[in-house]
Amino acid sequence: MRPLIPKIARSFPDRNTETIEKKMLNELRLRWSRFLPKETITDLDLLTIAQHHGMAIRLLDSSTNALVAL
Secondary structure, eight states, X not given: OOOOOOHHHHXXXXXXXXXXXXHHHHHHHHHTTTTSOSSOOOXXXXXXXXXXXXXXXXXXXXXXXXXXHO
């Protein structure tokens, strides 16, 4: 069985992925400010939105059932 590795770590294997992710989330926050809820949105909320739209981040879905993962 292969180890679970987040998409961002597979995309940038030799770099500091935390710094890359912070830059991407700041860019997302700037570009999507008019589409995001007006109340304060947490970093976890933003990570979830980013993953939903295909951004390479550190969140893993470790579901064994494909339907649950969807």
